[in-house]
Every structure is written in structure tokens, then in C-alpha cells.
Amino acid sequence: MEKEPISEDNQVKSMAIANIKFKKGFWYDRIELIRKTVIPGQWKALNDQIPEAEASHAIENFRIAAGEIKADFYGRVFQDSDVAKWLEAVSYSLAAQADPELEKLADQVIDLIVRAQQADGYLNTYFTIAEPDQRWKNVRDLHELYCAGHLIEAAVAYYQATGKQKLLDAVCKLADHIDTVFGKEAGKKPGYPGHQEIELALVKLYHLTKNKRYLALSQYFIDQRGSQPHFFTSEAEERQEESKKHYNDLFDYSYSQSHLPVREQTVAVGHAVRAMYMYCAMTDLAVETGEQDLIKACQRLWNNVTKRQMYITGGIGAQDHGEAFTFDYDLPNDTAYTETCAAIGLVFWAQRMLLLEAKAEYADLMEKALYNGVLSGISLDGQSYFYVNPLEVWPASCEQRYDLSHVESTRQEWFGCACCPPNIARLIASLGQYVYSFSRQAVFVHLYTACQASFELGGQTVKLTQQTNYPWEEEVIITVSTEKTVEFTLALRLPGWCKNPDLELNGEKVTLDQLTEQGYAQLTREWEKGDQVVLRLPMPVERIRANPEVRKNSGKVALQRGPLVYCLEEVDNGSNIFALVLPRNNQLQAGYDPNLLGGIVQLEGEAVKIDRSLWNGELYQANADQYQVTPLKAIPYYAWNNREAGEMLVWITEN
């Protein structure tokens, strides 16, 4: 395998959260919501203080494991990871904005976690409480390595936010312990996790500690995965189990993407979140090593996911069974699984692909998933969540059909399997890492949002200020601030959804064609304090069609404006929005309403619907296609189900 590590000089990095300040606007509001409402609310959930929500017991489990109270473990085997992800969200929030009380609480939680750690470094409340003699005997199904990965991510984030080393020391000890258990050396298990996660966490731990053993262990897990003889089979045999499948024979090895060595995988299969976390780690390692086979595998899988198996919202995972990918172009709108965590995973992966190569396509999808399939997972008030994010909902059907029993038609305060809520909290709290990436010579602007950030470029500290009311308004003003003139490239993403972007530099129009590379307008020059670029991204209302191979969207359009996918809701359009037909030539008007759903641009126009007076209770008729004009109103998909329960529809019949 050819290996060309990217030189330190050209290495594109994501930025530290501390170096960016969001300003009043779309993401600022949401980051504030996470800090003020979501993090405190989730703390209550983790402590079982939300009366009508599903129980968590996650904090209690740590107390039991620490020997401080006597009780049984409760929850999923991966319950610890909820605490870890919450702590990671807290860390990003603290990195962005000091909050001594929150930090104190986090310190207490960390103290508790560390007290639950065993002398040999082992740290997992389920096994410590419930099955101490079963450690590392079923990594296929029981999420031990997964939980360790989340603790590592939390520790790295907390150290970066606060400089405090207690949890970092604990997870290094844990990682060191894991390194004694797994690996190719004699006496170690030639294994890897059933649910990927630790691989990407170990790369983070390596970046922070520079300890190459962590990178090597991550690489081992990725390289070993899917090799023969199959570890999960040998492991099951050691347990004297016949099953070569996950979870009582329900799922074969493709469920955990261990059906083939990773470099031989060509299409996304199995559990979508596992896939995303694995692809993240593959990309991390590809960035580290420059290994061409791994890079090609990442690109191939990216293309399969985003050009064949992704909903227009950035949601992925087309079926409930296995929370999984199905096959190319199979994208039903109602039975979709589209787990919030999977869209989050796609954002994680897109960010890493951007570090591998700065192509706007990755940032486009990152933006798409963020604004749509991720954000739909949390209510506007930050107090309830969707686990599953389908593109059409008929509540009666979700309540009564068994094959839709995975779809909740209203957001829930918490879940028995509560992976999504803290995942969305940690992603939004860390959004400062996603806006830009940079090398020593260039800044890539991936997301447009009001903020101020500072970079080290050409040996100088350069500040960039974005002023914008994106995604509601089309204009982004970026102002450069630098002590001395400095040469660097300012690379502005020209979103794929935008047909006619327009750029001015210090008041003069810039011809984009020549400057644009891989979807970024690359302005390379000697920048001076006060230099200003104005990017205009016209946002007409677009009717998006799906590739004709997507059979379920035949004859239908989705409405999009800028990066936002729109939907119809029953509360705006009356019952049975499925019967609305949007005539081909009807224009829709976009208008900002500050009082609707926290302030949104809504789309309004006219549709038609069948004249029901022709029906008289018949079920089928030959002569019943007279239409009546009816008003239509669409809102951003992410904002649905924030007023009352009802039908929702993304793909609208067109005529």
C-alpha cells in the first residue's frame, strides 16, 4: 500500500472551539439553547428527574459501579455513553464560553466516573456491576469498546476546554488497558468493536497525547475488521454460542460492517451509525497516513452513501430493521429510519472528508445534514427529541401500522435508548469546529454564519468576521483583520444548491469561474486589515426532483430554499396534505416571519386538491379529477412538529 503522509505544512485542520465566537444568528441561537436548556435538561434526564420521560439511571450506574450505593445496573449496556456524550457537549460549551457552575458539575461527574474505574484501568458500569467476569467476551454485541470510545472523546474535549487532566488520565489508563487486551501480539484478542466508535476516539487521543500507540490501536481495529477467520465467530465459539450473527441471529456481519475488510467495501451496508463512525475513523487514518487504498475506500463509500442512499434531508438508513442502509435508491419516505445519530455521523464524516480534500461537495452535505436531518432531531425549545426522522408522517399510520411502529409522530423527552439527544447536544455545541478548516496558507469557509474567528496564517494571527443572516438571507460579508499584510488563500464555499453565486472583493465584482477550485472560490492575495468580501448566494425557491431510480418519489418534488429542505404540515395546510398537488408553474413566495417557529422563512403559494364533493364515500371512481385551488404553506423541515401533532410531508405531488 502506497503511503503519502500529508506534510505538516499543507495539513488542513479543523479549528479549536475557543478560537471562534458565534454572533447572534441561526447557529448562535442553537448553541445558546444547548448551553442554557439542553445541557441542564439532559442532566436531569441522566438523573431521572424528568417525571414522564423514560428512565435513564446512567449517573446512578456510575455510583453503583463506584461502590457508593448498592443497586442493580439499569438500562442498556451502553448507558455509560450517554454520560460521556453529555460531558463532551459540556466540554465544547465550556470551550466556547466559561461557566464555572457547569464546570464544577462536570468536575463532579468526572470524579464519579474516575471512582468507578477499576484498578487495571477498566471502566464500564454495566460489566463492573452486572457481569464482572464477562469483560471483553462479547465485544460484538455488548458495546464495551464503544463506551470506552465515548469516554475518550469526552476526556479529550474536556481537557481541551479546561486543561484539566483527570479524565484524560483515566481514559489513557483505559486505552492502555484495552491495548493490552486487543492486538496482533500473542495472547491478545485479534478483535474489534461490534459498534465502531473507539477507532475515531483513539485518533483524537493520539492527536492530543501524541502517543502513537493509540493511533496504532485505531489502525489495528480498522485493519483487522472483517478479516478471516472472523473474530466475532471465534469469540462466539469461545462463548460456546452457535450464532454467527448479532443479537440472537437477527443480523449478519454486514450489520456491523465486518462482513468484509474495510478496504474491500464498496457500498454502505448495515447499521447506519456504525457505518458513519467507521467511515470517520477510516478517513481519520487516511488523513494521517495518506494511504491510497483507504482514501479510495472512503471516497467510494462516500459516493455510495450520498449519491445512492441518502434522503434529501441528509438522513440515512432506509429501514428500521437493523437501523440500517438497504440498497441503492431505496428511499421510502414513511418507513425511513433516518436516525438523528446517523445524520450526525454523516456530519462527522463530511468534516473529516474535508480534511482529506477540500471539496465543496463534502461541505454541502455537511450543511444539508446539519440544517435538516440533524436539526429535526431536537425541538425548538430544546426539550424533546426525534430518534427517527422520516420524510412523511401520517400519525394514524404510525400509531396503527406495525411496520411504522418505529416512527414517533411527536418528539419525546427521552428514550430508553437515548443515543440521539446527547449526540445532537455535542454536535451543536462543537459547531465551532465545522465552520472553517485551515492550513498555514489557507482558510476554507465551509459554513456561513455570523461569527468571529482567529487563525494563525503565514505566521500571523488573522481575524475573520462573518456578518450574515444566513440561511434566511443571501448575503455574507467577511471582513479580514490582521496587524500586518499577510498572504493567504481565502477559500469560500460556493454551495452546490446555489446556481448564481456572486462575489465582491472590496466593492469590486470578482469573476468566479477562474477562481473556483473544487467548489471553493479561492482568493489568494496579500490581505490587509479591513479587506472585505461580500458573497451573495441567491436563494430562489427550488423544486427538487429525485433521481428517477428513487421509485417512491416518482411524480413528486421537494421544496428547497438555500440549504433548507421544506415540508408541509397539517397545522398549516389542513388534514390530508398528501392529497395536495402542486401545479408545475405555480410560483411560491418566500417570506420571513419573525414570529413563526422562532423566526423562519416560510414559503407560500397555491396548490390544488381534488374536489371532495365528487366522492360521497366512494373508495374508487373513474370520473373524479376536478381540482380546487387551495393555499399551500411550507416551513423548514427541521421546524416541523413544534406546534401540534399532525401530518408532515416533504415530497409533494406535482402536476
Place this chain on the structure above:
Amino acid sequence: MEKEPISEDNQVKSMAIANIKFKKGFWYDRIELIRKTVIPGQWKALNDQIPEAEASHAIENFRIAAGEIKADFYGRVFQDSDVAKWLEAVSYSLAAQADPELEKLADQVIDLIVRAQQADGYLNTYFTIAEPDQRWKNVRDLHELYCAGHLIEAAVAYYQATGKQKLLDAVCKLADHIDTVFGKEAGKKPGYPGHQEIELALVKLYHLTKNKRYLALSQYFIDQRGSQPHFFTSEAEERQEESKKHYNDLFDYSYSQSHLPVREQTVAVGHAVRAMYMYCAMTDLAVETGEQDLIKACQRLWNNVTKRQMYITGGIGAQDHGEAFTFDYDLPNDTAYTETCAAIGLVFWAQRMLLLEAKAEYADLMEKALYNGVLSGISLDGQSYFYVNPLEVWPASCEQRYDLSHVESTRQEWFGCACCPPNIARLIASLGQYVYSFSRQAVFVHLYTACQASFELGGQTVKLTQQTNYPWEEEVIITVSTEKTVEFTLALRLPGWCKNPDLELNGEKVTLDQLTEQGYAQLTREWEKGDQVVLRLPMPVERIRANPEVRKNSGKVALQRGPLVYCLEEVDNGSNIFALVLPRNNQLQAGYDPNLLGGIVQLEGEAVKIDRSLWNGELYQANADQYQVTPLKAIPYYAWNNREAGEMLVWITEN
């Protein structure tokens, strides 16, 4: 409860199979197929002589139960019913046409069945072989009464066909035994079957034997059903089982329509076949007793099924889970269950509703189900079967999606649960019972098909001859033959699908408006030998729309000509028929092709499809709605999947 038994004089009856001879034509061909191919083929299946088909063991089970060989029971607890239904099909076939060899085989099977009967009359191979001490202890789940019902139906049919009494005696003994086990008297179980069937069988047995105890037992089962305390709960408690549900807690009592007393049921729920068989018995009893509450319940349930929960093919049961009804207007085309047996059950029920009141609506639905949702269940060569009959099939999806795992995209030679194949055989073999019904003063013509039949009308034998090439051609000629002039009403169904029927009597046009009652053109007169009516039923190609409440059919049309629903198949239209769009004003041409699929009228015309050259592998695009003209060809739904596997679609996008 008000009871008005219908007087013998006005009683409308179905006719004996022996009194009707089908002539070369649509149904004649199929009845011949049943006789020559299906009955012998199913005999092989029941004897495990079809190498690649699923095992049956049904005949072998009787040999074991008779003590003639030693082996374990194999198959479902209701495996006996496959033999009974086969024997019933044989009986109808023999009634229509003598076949000494087949009769000899049937006699041997009957001898075997009778040898398996226990001294007390009990007759069920599963319990006799496998759980002799568990008789009548779980009638909720284990189909004992269901199997008895099918044996009774077979015995009645065999006696009617051959006059041979051996099986009839055996099932009377069995029914007498059951009558000692179930009933309101002290010491009897206040129970009823989990799977309805015996109720309608007992009415048949009563009609033949005139033994009122059988009618009373049927009435008891129906009246007792769903009453409190709930028998299935008491029965489960006696078994020391906690479950108040069917099959390991999967289904509540609505699954078996025992959630409420039958007269309180307003919507169709639960397992669709059970529902149909129960509604049949309710209608049988309503016909017998004239009880208004029961009549109203039948009408209410009929309206719910046919105006709210029925596919355009006459298929019913919108979900796999529980093989069940879901709720009003929930009629997804791909995840449909639409079991062949359920459509058959709808035919059974429609025929009974016609005896309750001669309304064309019942015959329309009977015809619809027969030509579409029933007939799709068997291949044109009579050698393979669909259990599930969805209205759209994308084979890749059926193979790969868990929520479509119930859908086979090609017909199978046999099934582990083989209820459908012998059910379709017995229905088609008995079709002579469905063409007409009659009283002493009237003949109702429900189905149009070439045949000759004789009736006792006004004390005379009257012969009616139908000459027609229906459903391919529009004309039906009915000729009366009688020795002496006789007054009676000839009531001709004017199908609901036909907008402009046209009728001539002896060459003179008849004005239909005044003659038409409940959808039948009623010609009451003194009929003479040679009188002839010519009915023309124009069959333009119709575009049928679904009620807008059927959300899955928004923007779609189904093609229909006469009673036949059409579909698109991949073999005629290329891959991805889902992407075809039928422009609103495009005309389709109907043309008979004698060489296609055994001779069918096909529909041809032009559709459009998205120009794929605009796509280039993109998944979503804003500007890609240029269409190309493409030929479209539709075939009758029943005939699909008789050439090669591929996509199939009933509801086509219209534009």
C-alpha cells in the same frame, strides 16, 4: 332482537354446481385448469412429491394418526385443512364433471381420513399424533375447530357431488362430538374458535342434514364470541398461561375479532381471513334468522371493508403483521398483505350478502375480487401460487427490505403454510355456485360467462344459455329455453364499473332506468322458448382514482377495463416502471392478443419518462424535468409474473 325469517318462497339460493355447465371461455378454461392440472398438482404437493416445493406431509399425517405408520406429525397445526380443502375442490370438480379415477382417489383419501377418526368422533391429526391429552385446551391458537370446519365443508361438498355418505357420517360424528364439548350447558366449554371457519361449515351441514343442532352450534359460536368473561382468557388461565393474547403475546383479541361481541363490531379489524369467514357465518345466520341486528352488523362491516379498507383488486389486509386489516384508507401498495385467501373470503362473503339482499354492489365486488385479487394468486399454468398479492412490486426491495420480507416477487410451488393453493382451487372449482342465484320467481345473473344452466322456476325447468366472450368482449347473449311459457324475473346485473349498459329483448331496446332495482335490470314477463336478451357492457379503458384519503395513491391512476384491473410489468415496459408518467390526455388502446398470456386484452399507449441523460448519477437536482415519450403497455393484474420476474405496478403516476 327482531327476527323475520325469510319465507321459503322468497328465499334466494345459490345453485348446485351440477346444474350449470360452463362453455369455452374465461372461467371454463380456469375450471378445466383446476381439474386437469391444479388438483393433480396439489395431490402431489400434499404427498411431498414436488421436489423443490416446501414440504406438506399432510397425507402422511393422516396415515400416522390412523396408526398405519409410525412417525412424527409434521407441519402446521392446521395441516389437515389442506387435505380437506383439496377434497372440497375435488368434490366441486366431480359435481361439474364425472371423473371416476379422481373419485376413486378421493374415496381412498376419505377412507384414510375416517380411519384417523377416534372412537368418540374426534378427528384431528395434530392432536391425535402429537398432543392427545391437549385436545380442546387451546382453541384460541391451535385451529382445532378450524380444521373441523374444513372437514365438514369437504364432506358436504363430497356428498353433494357423489351422494356418498362416508365422510358426511364422519363429520356429523365429529360435529356431534364438538357439540358435547362446546355450548352454554353446564359442563360444556363456553368457547369458540380462534380461527373462524366451523361456523359457516355448520350452516352448510345444517342445510344438508336439516339437523338444527348444527345451526344452533354455529349460532352459539357467533353469539358467544367476544362476550365477557372472555373465553380465551379463561382458557389461558386453565392452561396456567398468563397471556391474554394470541401467539406469544403478539396479537390482542381484535386479531381474531373476539375483542367485542360480533353485533357491536363496526370496523373490520384483525386477521383478514378470520374476519371474512366470520362475516360469512354472520351473514349465513342473518339469512336464516332474519335477525335485524345481525343484518345491520353485516352491512356495516361490508361498508367498512369495501369502502374503506379494500384495494382496487379486491385484496384486503393492509399489513403483514397479523395478516390484518389496519384502519380506514390505509392502503399502501407495496407493503400490502392482501392474502389470496382473504380475497377468496371476500368472494365467499359477497355471495352470502347477495343471498341476504340482491344488490349489484355485492356482485360487483365479488367479480372484482375474483378477476383480480383472487386470480393473481395462481399462475396461468396452475402450478404456482402467490400468498401475498401487493399492488406494486420492486423485486430488489422485496429481497432486501425486512418490512417487505413477506412479499415474494415470484409465485411459489407450495408453502409451509399452504392455505391459499387449495383455497383457490376449491373456489374456482365451485364457481358454478356464483354465476346465478334464484328463488322460485326470479333468476339473478351475477356473473357473465359462457354457460348453460337450468332452474326450477314457477314449477318448470327453465334453461338459460349465456353466450359471451366476457371479460374480453362487451356483449352477453342470454337465451331462454322452456317447455311452456313461464313467468319469472330475469334480473341482470348492471356492473357498477359500466357507465352505459345497453339491453335488448328479442331485438328491441329496453329502457333500463325503470327496470333497474338495486343495480339489477329486472325483466319480469312471460318467457317463451327462444326469448333472447342481449346485454352490451361497454368497456372503455378507464382511469380510476382512489379517494383522496388514500394517501398512497395521491396523483396516481389505476387502469381498468371492464372488471379487470391492469398493471404495468417490467417485461413489457423496461426497468423502473415507477418512473413512467401517464399524461392526463393520452388515450390508451385496448386490443386482444390471443398469443399473450393465454389470450388477453392488453392496453397500449404512450407515457413519458424523465430524460435520464440529465441525471449523470446525481441523486437530487433542481432542474431535471424534461420528459421523453415512451410506449406503455398494460396487462391484466391477474396475469402478471407469468413470463419473467420483474417490477409490477398498478397505481401509475399521472400528469
